[in-house]
Amino acid sequence: MTEFNEITKALVECDEARLIRLVNEALEAKTPAVDILNQGLIYGMDIVGEKMESGDMFIPEVLMAAKFMAGCVEILKPLLGDDEKIRGANVLIGTVKGDLHDIGKNLVAMMMESAGMNVYNLGVDIEPAVFVEQIKEKKARIICLSALLTTTMPMMKQTIDAIVESGLRDRVKILVGGAPVTQSFADEIGADGFASDAGSASKLAKALAN
Ligand code: B1M
Numbered sequence: 001m002t003e004f005n006e007i008t009k010a011l012v013e014c015d016e017a018r019l020i021r022l023v024n025e026a027l028e029a030k031t032p033a034v035d036i037l038n039q040g041l042i043y044g045m046d047i048v049g050e051k052m053e054s055g056d057m058f059i060p061e062v063l064m065a066a067k068f069m070a071g072c073v074e075i076l077k078p079l080l081g082d083d084e085k086i087r088g089a090n091v092l093i094g095t096v097k098g099d100l101h102d103i104g105k106n107l108v109a110m111m112m113e114s115a116g117m118n119v120y121n122l123g124v125d126i127e128p129a130v131f132v133e134q135i136k137e138k139k140a141r142i143i144c145l146s147a148l149l150t151t152t153m154p155m156m157k158q159t160i161d162a163i164v165e166s167g168l169r170d171r172v173k174i175l176v177g178g179a180p181v182t183q184s185f186a187d188e189i190g191a192d193g194f195a196s197d198a199g200s201a202s203k204l205a206k207a208l209a210n
Pocket of ligand 1: 059098099100101102103104105107108144145146147148149150151175176177178179180194195196197198199201
């Protein structure tokens, strides 16, 4: 088994001590940090996402893997060049106005960070105008809206309308998600994509960013 396979396996198995030891050993053996990130860790998080989609891994394990991955990224960060640190486009994510649920949205943010994207997590109860202002400020290209309540789903449409009115719609891809949200709702409100879970949200964002 290669050192990358072992790192991937330790991450998927949420074995933190082994994971950190393997990453440090790889660095001592002069393995480039970018290879450890891409071939070991990011690949591992892709597998975690697939296992979550198929029901072979559950939310607490996924959160744990994302946390351990973030710990390894902290070890590697000083050794990565600027281009390698930010592989993807800037992503904005927030729960729409009126909605205070943030566990799923944070999971999506963590999966995207783990996949190498530069994520700005705006929080919960976010006004459409704040999304618009932050798109400009963060030069974001991917916008992720989360809603967990049927009563706040219409706020997703209002947020998209505000982005259209601001003249920024052509510069961004808008993804929506959250337990009550569906693909047909996403189509109806003019979103560019829908994801039912954090793994597929991360995959979709990566695909749309390229
Ligand atoms: Co609330 N709540 N809640 N709640 N809550 C639900 C959503 C509810 C289904 C419970 C129920 O009645 N069975 C119900 C909604 C009913 C409806 O609208 N159809 C409900 C209600 C009614 C309410 C209140 C109105 C209750 C009240 O006060 N009377 C109130 C509303 C407050 C508000 O928001 N204004 C309320 C409050 C709360 C708490 C504050 C107590 C707490 C939230 C704590 C927090 O988030 N920090 C809470 C919780 C915990 C829940 C449940 C139990 C769990 C939600 C959760 O975290 N799931 C929920 C019932 C349930 O879902 N079983 C419920 C785990 C999480 C990992 O999954 O969020 O679905 P989820 O995220 C997934 C996907 O949906 C997707 O990826 C995630 C990971 O795979 N995803 C995205 C999420 N966002 C995405 C964005 C994307 C892509 C994918 O962007 C591209």
